Amino acid sequence: MIELKNAGFNYGGRDILSDMTLRLSPGSFHFLTGPSGSGKTTLLNLCYQALMPTTGMVRIFEQDVRAMTRDDVARVRRRIGVVHQNCQFLDHISVRDNLTLPLAVSGRESEVDQGNVDDLLSWVGLSERGDALPPELSGGERQRAALARAIIMSPDLILADEPTGNVDWEMAQRLIALLVELNRMGKTILIATHDLNLIRNTKSEVSARVLRINNTKLQLAGADL
Amino acid sequence: MDRLRSIFEVFSGDTNADRVVPPSGFTSRLTSFTAGAMAFLTVFALALSLATGRLADRWDAELARTSTIRIAAPEGQLAAQSEAVLEVLRTTPGIASARVMSDAEQRKLLEPWFGPDLPLDTLPVPRLIEVLEEGKGPDMAGLKLRLSAEAPGAVLDDHTRWRKPLVDAATRLRLLGLVSIMLIAGSMAAMITLAAQSALAANGQVIGVLRLIGARDVYIARAFVRRFTLRALIGAAIGTALAMIGVAFMPAPAEEGAFLTGLGFVGWHWFLPLIVPVIAAVVAFWATRLAAFRALSRLS
Ligand SMILES: Nc1ncnc2c1ncn2[C@@H]1O[C@H](COP(=O)(O)OP(=O)(O)OP(=O)(O)O)[C@@H](O)[C@H]1O
Ligand SMILES: [Mg+2]
Numbered sequence: 398m399i400e401l402k403n404a405g406f407n408y409g410g411r412d413i414l415s416d417m418t419l420r421l422s423p424g425s426f427h428f429l430t431g432p433s434g435s436g437k438t439t440l441l442n443l444c445y446q447a448l449m450p451t452t453g454m455v456r457i458f459e460q461d462v463r464a465m466t467r468d469d470v471a472r473v474r475r476r477i478g479v480v481h482q483n484c485q486f487l488d489h490i491s492v493r494d495n496l497t498l499p500l501a502v503s504g505r506e507s508e509v510d511q512g513n514v515d516d517l518l519s520w521v522g523l524s525e526r527g528d529a530l531p532p533e534l535s536g537g538e539r540q541r542a543a544l545a546r547a548i549i550m551s552p553d554l555i556l557a558d559e560p561t562g563n564v565d566w567e568m569a570q571r572l573i574a575l576l577v578e579l580n581r582m583g584k585t586i587l588i589a590t591h592d593l594n595l596i597r598n599t600k601s602e603v604s605a606r607v608l609r610i611n612n613t614k615l616q617l618a619g620a621d622l
Numbered sequence: 623m624d625r626l627r628s629i630f631e632v633f634s635g636d637t638n639a640d641r642v643v644p645p646s647g648f649t650s651r652l653t654s655f656t657a658g659a660m661a662f663l664t665v666f667a668l669a670l671s672l673a674t675g676r677l678a679d680r681w682d683a684e685l686a687r688t689s690t691i692r693i694a695a696p697e698g699q700l701a702a703q704s705e706a707v708l709e710v711l712r713t714t715p716g717i718a719s720a721r722v723m724s725d726a727e728q729r730k731l732l733e734p735w736f737g738p739d740l741p742l743d744t745l746p747v748p749r750l751i752e753v754l755e756e757g758k759g760p761d762m763a764g765l766k767l768r769l770s771a772e773a774p775g776a777v778l779d780d781h782t783r784w785r786k787p788l789v790d791a792a793t794r795l796r797l798l799g800l801v802s803i804m805l806i807a808g809s810m811a812a813m814i815t816l817a818a819q820s821a822l823a824a825n826g827q828v829i830g831v832l833r834l835i836g837a838r839d840v841y842i843a844r845a846f847v848r849r850f851t852l853r854a855l856i857g858a859a860i861g862t863a864l865a866m867i868g869v870a871f872m873p874a875p876a877e878e879g880a881f882l883t884g885l886g887f888v889g890w891h892w893f894l895p896l897i898v899p900v901i902a903a904v905v906a907f908w909a910t911r912l913a914a915f916r917a918l919s920r921l922s
Pocket of ligand 1 (some may be wrong): 413440
């Protein structure tokens, strides 16, 4: 699904990631952890071609990113739901319209079912906020809306960057439960977080692998969690 | 083929593409105003070009066909010399007819300078003979030689002396009008490109979000292209309409100052300005499309 082979990335000569080899197979559940500034967001960016690796190879859905046209990138992104660390929306249309935007831009506007949108909003606890404009949402509400937008297309892969960073423990549990549910439906999940409690808690629900970025390298975290 | 499809995509299907870009009242009004002003100027440049074109053709045709012979001779010889000149003209190939202007006609010609009460018969006023040419016209140099032999007081004025620069000027004016139209179209393309670029720059977040959720470049470009094309079309339509009204209300062509009053459209030429809004829309379409794809290709 996603494959990195000796992939590296540097900003202006400073190595952020180096020699990363990783394979996300369909239906797998991964956590990505590491200190702030270690490159978690950078790694996620490589996984949906928001950044091009400076060395090594990245393959997304069996396609080498270096050989992708801009339209190819658009097409693979329709199969990937991304929750950004600081999520952005179209600020002039309602939350509800933002959620259905991924369907609209891929020409599947006719598949929009307001009933489903209502369900989605209530899953992420935003039933009351559907008609609000994004700038009127709190930080946690934005993250929940971003998660809802990420899954509306029923993507094969979900990349979530600190999806629980701004919500209370209870809401965090609920959002993770939603992602676990999606994983049971066969979706591949990768969550970047430094909340170790959340990871421990989830590992009892689902067999998740925990990856850690340490000093630009990727490690598999073991029993110490 | 792909390109053709993307052109049609601008106007068909997903009207939502418009909605994804926030409305921007000010730039949109500026774009419409610019297109309107440019269309207005284009219609006038067009009217000027067409009118000077007509004028050049008419002068060329009319002036080429006539010339005048002026006979200045002592009172007693005037009639004889006139007869001699007419005789020469009759035997010259390329001349359709020649006639001596009557006193009344001559008085009319001189009236603006000397007033109505001119005692023509007591003044040594030269006699005028109007010559209408046919075919390629006579051999002017030969005719002059023969005239000076037969009637020493006769001077041939073949109009070419002052006809040529006038026709040249009119032709040049028409060319300048056409160049102006090109420049106006170019300026409009430049201004719409700038407006589109500023709209693209102002909507960086929108573009980022759309790319993130899998929008293709055509989808994003379409939102901008459609908006600018429509604005240019509407603005130019209004500008064209106003200019056409302006031209329609020019005073009717009159004998005096035929150039100024003749500045308008004639017959089917009235349909020509109607393509101005279409051209404005096409220019806006390509300007915005190029600007959009160039801006998008710089983003990840
Ligand atoms: N555009 C950029 N230009 C230069 N350096 C950058 C840029 N973006 C990120 N970095 C640097 O790359 C490193 C990794 O950043 P990244 O955002 O991937 O960290 P992170 O692990 O996601 O951190 P956090 O947990 O705080 O979100 C950081 O040191 C950051 O300063
Ligand atoms: Mg980060």
